[in-house]
Amino acid sequence: MTPGPSNHDPLKDALTRSLIFVSGKGGVGKTCVSQAIARALSKQPSGRGKTTKRVLWVTFEDPFRPAGELKEISPNFFELNCEAQTAFEEYTSMKIGIPTLTRILVQNSLVRYLAKAAPGIHELVLLGKVWYERTRWDHVVCDMPSTGYGLAMFQSTSNFADLFRGGPIHSDAESMLETFRDPQECSQLIVSLPEEMPLRESIDLQAFLLRLFPENTPAFIVNRRFPHPPETLQNDSSGVSDQASPLASSPIEYAERRAKLEAFNLRIWREVGLGFSELGYIPPRPNAPTEDRIPEGIVEALAEELIRKEVFTK
Numbered sequence: 001m002t003p004g005p006s007n008h009d010p011l012k013d014a015l016t017r018s019l020i021f022v023s024g025k026g027g028v029g030k031t032c033v034s035q036a037i038a039r040a041l042s043k044q045p046s047g048r049g050k051t052t053k054r055v056l057w058v059t060f061e062d063p064f065r066p067a068g069e070l071k072e073i074s075p076n077f078f079e080l081n082c083e084a085q086t087a088f089e090e091y092t093s094m095k096i097g098i099p100t101l102t103r104i105l106v107q108n109s110l111v112r113y114l115a116k117a118a119p120g121i122h123e124l125v126l127l128g129k130v131w132y133e134r135t136r137w138d139h140v141v142c143d144m145p146s147t148g149y150g151l152a153m154f155q156s157t158s159n160f161a162d163l164f165r166g167g168p169i170h171s172d173a174e175s176m177l178e179t180f181r182d183p184q185e186c187s188q189l190i191v192s193l194p195e196e197m198p199l200r201e202s203i204d205l206q207a208f209l210l211r212l213f214p215e216n217t218p219a220f221i222v223n224r225r226f227p228h229p230p231e232t233l234q235n236d237s238s239g240v241s242d243q244a245s246p247l248a249s250s251p252i253e254y255a256e257r258r259a260k261l262e263a264f265n266l267r268i269w270r271e272v273g274l275g276f277s278e279l280g281y282i283p284p285r286p287n288a289p290t291e292d293r294i295p296e297g298i299v300e301a302l303a304e305e306l307i308r309k310e311v312f313t314k
Helices: 012-013 030-041 084-096 099-106 110-116 121-133 146-163 167-181 196-212 251-265 298-308
Strands: 019-023 057-061 071-074 079-082 139-143 186-192 219-225 277-280
Touching: 012 079, 012 146, 012 186, 012 219, 019 030, 019 146, 030 057, 030 079, 030 139, 030 219, 030 298, 057 121, 071 277, 079 121, 084 121, 121 146, 121 167, 146 196, 167 186, 186 196, 196 219, 277 298
Parallel strands: 019 139, 019 186, 057 079, 057 139, 186 219, 219 277
Antiparallel strands: 071 079
């Protein structure tokens, strides 16, 4: 794995935590990367005999799947479609502890309305669900919504802790924030493409997360890095914008131009001293069904790349 200025690979540390949030701008490949991390973790030894780790991959309110569905993808690797209403009912049941009373409460129209209308409740119960699940799995890997809404989820939890100075909601919100701040329990991974806009937005995302969780520094991954020589293009800006024609005349020239442009763009992270890890470009499978939301083979290939790069602590 090609790090930034430091020889220390922050990704390796991040992947030891029980709760892993994967964030970034929409379109950078968060879903594929987060699922690949979860899949690769599920193949690591658990330390409990010959078994591998139990890993939960979480998506939030996927409209293409049943609300609250828990599905086994492979041995010890499960996917949860975390949905607010289901999570709210589960949380209420845990707090009340009496099934009949819980059913009466959650089916009350006013309670259901308040659960949807109260600012921040929606986000609080979503994060509360994954916070609770971390105690039941070796790792919980969350595919966070794109930058704006993902940040709103963390901010809402912080707001609730400030607004409500007592009671179970305040206590749980404070406990959640304590976990999110703890670099031994929780990690934040920021994914970007080697393109100028997502690279710059990633720095803004890091700044916001550090304001909320100052002791828990995010790790960075650049996704879909095109094949490139390991050293010669690190800081080479020559030939990026001085070509006679904007169109490449051959596949080889296209590959050279793209590798140079990506190296030039990555100066944005290097100039502010960000260390980062890389995942390579994986071409789409020929004749893959266009309706596939995650192209077949991409996640498996990324998981294998992570395992080859030895980013998991043995």
